[in-house]
Amino acid sequence: MVASAPVHKLALKTLRLVNFRSYADSKLDVPPGPVVLAGPNGTGKTNCLEAISLLSPGRGIRNAHLSEIQRKAPREAAMQGDHDENPFGNNLWTVAASLERPDGIWEVGTGLAPQNPGGNAKRVTHLNGAPAQSADFADLAPMLWLTPAQDRLFLDGASDRRRFLDRLVFGLDGAHAKRTNRYERAMRERLRLLKERRLDPLWLSGLEETMAIETMEITRARQSMIALLNDELGLREDAGNFPCAHLALEDGLDGASDAQGLRDKLSALRRRDGESGRTNMGPHLGDLQVRHTAKRADARDCSTGEQKALLISIVLANAWLQKRRKTAYAPILLLDEIVAHLDAERRAALFEEIQTLSAQAWMTGTDSSLFAPLSDDATLVSIEAGQFSVLDWS
Structure with missing residues (x-):
């Protein structure tokens, strides 16, 4: 027992x-x-x-x-x-x-x-x-969760991996949920204006300003969580119960590194975004990359059992991070x-x-x-x- x-x-x-x-x-x-x-x-x-x-x-x-x-x-x-x-x-x-x-x-x-x-x-x-x-x-x-649907997390599209990563961020940074909501609202409103050809430059610039500011905060929060998780997973590597993973972020920012660069890129993309009906740059296009450390293999190339074990390892590492660094409880x-x-x-x-x-x-x-x-x-x-x-x- x-x-x-x-x-x-x-x-x-x-x-x-x-x-x-x-x-x-x-x-x-x-x-x-x-x-x-x-x-x-x-x-x-x-x-x-x-x-x-x-x-x-x-x-x-x-x-x-x-x-x-x-x-x-x-x-x-x-x-x-x-x-x-x-x-x-x-x-x-x-x-x-x-x-x-x-x-x-x-x-x-x-x-x-x-x-x-x-x-x-x-x-x-x-x-x-x-x-x-x-x-x-x-x-x-x-809260953290694992479901059978996540057994394909490393094989299916990037959107599920982004949601998984953001769920990990929420535990240490509660404001992350609100900033992602603000970003998504501004993105939807901008895209609606572009699709309807309502090209008010002040309105669009204001929305792009919001998107740029929130993008930088979202990206910093994701990068910070990945760095913390990699450290925690490294500490757990010797435990041997579940495999060690190494995480990396594809940020979706097309090389932009500050808010001004993001504003400039969003402004330049207005016509393309309106014609395509989608926002072609931003953290909503980011992706989480995971590697099995011991096997030196991408998670998507691992067996189903290894992928499940990697997920459990990441979730447990995040739970320990929350308990040690923020709440003192799991x-x-x-x-x-x-x-x-x-x-x-x-x-x-x-x-x-x-x-x-x-x-x-x-x-x-x-x-x-x-x-x-x-x-x-x-x-x-x-x-x-x-x-x-x-x-x-x-």
Whole structure:
């Protein structure tokens, strides 16, 4: 058995899901240690992790559109049952939780906002009952996750690797979420003007100024995280449980090295961007490069098992960075089907690291026996017909 961990300092205590995919209205209370969601495929284990992931900036582990999450036969808010009515007072999807932190208990929630006819789906966020922005979650509830979809992270397009890198940055630099949002808003507005041939030079210059300033900050934050991760991974190289990786950034800036250079390039690209319907330079085109240090091979050329081990190594290194350099506690870890392709030695190493980190890790799997080494500290949960049940390990 893995020894019991010390007190966890960041953990979800309660979780409530209303009209969220397969969940009509479900509530789970757990102690602060690891949580294992075990059972057959299709019961809603990944849906639960997705719900938790939406208590962080961005669109969660599935990168889903907000309207896709809504349960097909929603529970009406006025219905009375075991729980109080929907915290947001409607029949749209909602995730609500009590979050335990060193500074006390926070009540956090997010959900789908009611739409005006023909309007776009929007998300609402509350912190202790007050309206907030999803970017505010970055410092409040840092999270990291690994899912089966990320098994192809090194093989598929650059956009997923950028999102992965930015998620790593959020943990040490909560402002990164807001600066990426500002950059993307300015980029969308500039491109709309160019496509519509509304070539107001002052308007465009103002948007390009915003893009240039935010680009430099985004790039610095990404480069800083990569340098820190490379140092941390180097320290972990001798541990031998998971392979050492070396990371590098392709910044997407076409050689520009300062804000003035970026402004000049964006101005020169106006016609091309308008005609092509895309912004042809910027951090939204950057890419994360990863090499397996011992094999001296690009991650994309490694085996599936090696790629999975590299990802785990990077995520664990980032979790340690957050704990040592910023928060003194580990982020919440969401690990979907994490042990499916790990041998017994690596499973044991992963569990030991989770315990040493004192992290609340939410893990899913079809076979609860694979998680037995965690039984002294972890909560075992099953899901049936959209309802949670806490089980004994015996």
